[in-house]
Amino acid sequence: MSEYILEMKQISKEFTGVKALDNVNFKVKKGEIHCLVGENGAGKSTLMKVLSGVYPYGTYEGEIVYEGKVQQFHKINDSVNTGIVIIYQELALFPDLTVYENIFTGNEIKQGALIDWNETIVEAKKMLEKVNLDVNPETLVKDLGVGKRQLIEIAKALSKDVKLLILDEPTAALNEDDSENLLKLLKELKKQGITCIMISHKLKEVITIADSATVIRDGQTIRTLDASKGEITENTIIKNMVGREIQDIYPKRVKNSHDEKVLELKNWSAYDQKLGRHVVKNANLHVKKGEIIGLAGLMGSGRTELALSIFGNAKAYKLQGDLLLDGMPKAFNHPSEAIKAGIAYVTEDRKGDGLFLLQDIKSNISAANLQRISANGVINENEEIKVADRYKTSLHIKATSLEQLVGKLSGGNQQKVSLGKWLFVGPKLLILDEPTRGIDVGAKFEIYTVMNKLIEEGMSILMISSELGEVLGMSDRVYVMGEGEIKGELPIENADQEKIMQLATQ
Template sequence: MDDNILEMRSITKTFPGVKALQDVTLKVKRGEIHAICGENGAGKSTLMKVLSGVYPHGTYDGDIVYDNEVVEFGDIKSSEDKGIVIIHQELALSPYLSIAENIFLGNEQATRGMIDWNKTNSEAAKLLARVGLAENPITKVADIGVGKQQLVEIAKALSKRVKLLILDEPTSALNDADSEHLLDLLRHLKGQGITSIMISHKLNEIEEIADSTTIIRDGKTIETLDMKADSVTEDRIIRGMVGRDLESRFPDHTPNIGAEVLRIEDWTVHHPIQHERVVVRGANLTVRRGEIVGLAGLMGAGRTELAMSVFGHSYGTGITGRLFMDGKEIHARTVHDAIKHGIAYATEDRKKYGLNLIEDIKRNISVASLSKISERGWVNDNEEVKVAEEYRASMNIKAPGVTAVTGKLSGGNQQKVVLSKWIYADPEVLILDEPTRGIDVGAKYEIYTIINRLADAGKAVLVISSELPELLGICDRIYALSAGRITGEVPRAEATQELLMQYMTKVKD
């Protein structure tokens, strides 16, 4: 029997005006964990959609050999019947159904045409035990976190007798603990003979777990690395991804810091539903002109809640404290007020809150500042296109044109559209919440360059990030939060991951 469970030969996939894949070849050994790396838009997800039947046979050129036979999948069900299951980055679970209902959706446990709920729940419980999830099968998916939802997706795959499991950015939205649990589960499944293909931008995880790594660049296979035999490092993977060495992952920057722009005093925020619960307590923070300030904290520390509450009370209730812009107290109780006072907030969830994915690039860029291109309530279409084209060029947004649908762009290009929207609004303070989440190292470098450019233009930038090396690489000062309190403030020269972690895990001031 062939050592390879999968071989994709000369796969070419073309969309109107774009060749997404060109003669891509991929070989995956039985029982291994095989990583696929590449910049945003390199063709990784497209290749997996070809494999799983999302793009059916006939819409691409080339052959797929699976389990020693040439296969031609017409849809997802065809690939699942052969034991190939894909878990997309955007989880395909219904929040209103129970865990058990989600696991067996489309594969119901029925007796004489009627769903056997006892069997459904008992079988779901067995699958949950296999993935290490101690939840009642009747629990609604809406009531569990995203880390547990990812495990439900894997349990769902196991219910389909999966042989080849494909995971697209499985840890992009997970905290460190959930990510480690997921990686342990993949190792456990490997021990059961299940082969996994993992697409990820987290190179440290790939270095830790992958047996082999295939690098794709610009729709072409560059190379496949044996992670153990070749002693592969993160820098080696990066070189393959971007086609050059990134001598520094962060662009050089000499700050020119001026006067204070934003000051937050004694800021306290309560939970929007559990009103007695304090989410942010007595926060004090300043950001100066030309300064990049970081906000570090573990999941649940209150970073996003602090930022959103400052941005027009868009999170929380019972908000108290004082807000100052250029030394003058302001009152920003709505998003409109915040924008008017020169505060902008780029959300951590660009797909859900930052963009209208079914709208084009030009409208997404102009939407927060329509008054700039409007007269008597009418949008000047020519001016809107002109502005969008300027940002497409200056931000290096890779798209056929500004009328391209934003939802079809890669994650890095979507993030550039979000930044373009807020830069066009010309704020004095720009709050960036996880600005590089789900973005490859090459695109990250471009985002860092844009952040530096904003600071050089005299803007005050506040960056929230779960990646401590990122904060250490781009920030001039860093605040740390723990359990809703600011527990430390560290200048760049003194900041280390160890020191920040001490503050981030501090229980009391």
């Protein structure tokens, strides 16, 4: 009997003439954790959608062999019925239903024609114990954090007698503690005989957890690496992902020594009237011309709330304290006022708040500064194309044309469009909220390179990031937040992960 639970042979898949997968071969051994890595748009998610039946048999070329049998999955339920369950980055839970209802949605426990709710609750408790999640199964999902929701998705998979569990960027939106708990759980599931395929951009996680790792580039299988042979290293993965070596993921730049403060906050507080509490309390910070300031802290520490309070106060917080821009007191009542004053904000939620997914690249890039390419209320389309093409080229946005819908782009290219949109405004201060969340190492390097270039040109950047390596690798100084307060400031030469975490958890 084969040692492989899954073999995908010469899989090819096209979308309107564009080859997303080109004769991909992919093997997974029984009971292993196999990571699938590659740049955004490399074809990882497409391959898993072929496997799970999202792209049904007949819409692709090649063969799927699962548990020794050739499979023809025409819909997702076909793969689920064989023990294959996929969990996507955007979790498919119903927020207004309870935990137990979510776990057994589509897989209801019935007594005759009726759902047996008492038995459902009992079985839900068992599933929650398996994923080490201590919550009341009658809790509404909307009242739980994203880390616990991720575990509920896995509990839901276990309720379906999963044999092959596929996770697409499972830790992308998790903090470090929740990520660590999830990886521990995957190791426990491995001991129980469950095979796991994990798509991840976080190379340190891949190195920590993978028994094998397959690299896909431009729709083709490049190489499968074996941890037992010492092949799964950061340099090896990066070289195979991007086709070249990246010696330092955080590109070096010449440090500027400007003394002029672009932004200064004095005793700055923001009170959320809906929540009935302060989300920012007595913050004091400054950003000088030509420097990158890192803003670190755990999820819920108030970093995004601080950014929103600076950028025109879109959440209508009750503000106190002083905000100075170029030494002059300012009071912004709307993001449009902050934009006019020279502040831009690239949101952490590019899909929800940052971009118009159903519009094309050129429309998105021009959206925040239409007046520059308009006359008498009419957009100059030729000028819009020139502007969009300039940023497409300078930011290395990979797309078939400027008319391509942004929703069809990979995560890394969507982030570049979002960045281009705000660079077109011509800000003096750029606020970047999780600028590289959910994008691959090659795209990260390109975004870091753009950041350094902007700094050299005299712009200032306030960067919020949950990746401590990113904070340490890109910042000139670091402020650490916790419970809405700034717990400390560290010059980068004195900063390390331990000091940041000590401040964040005070």
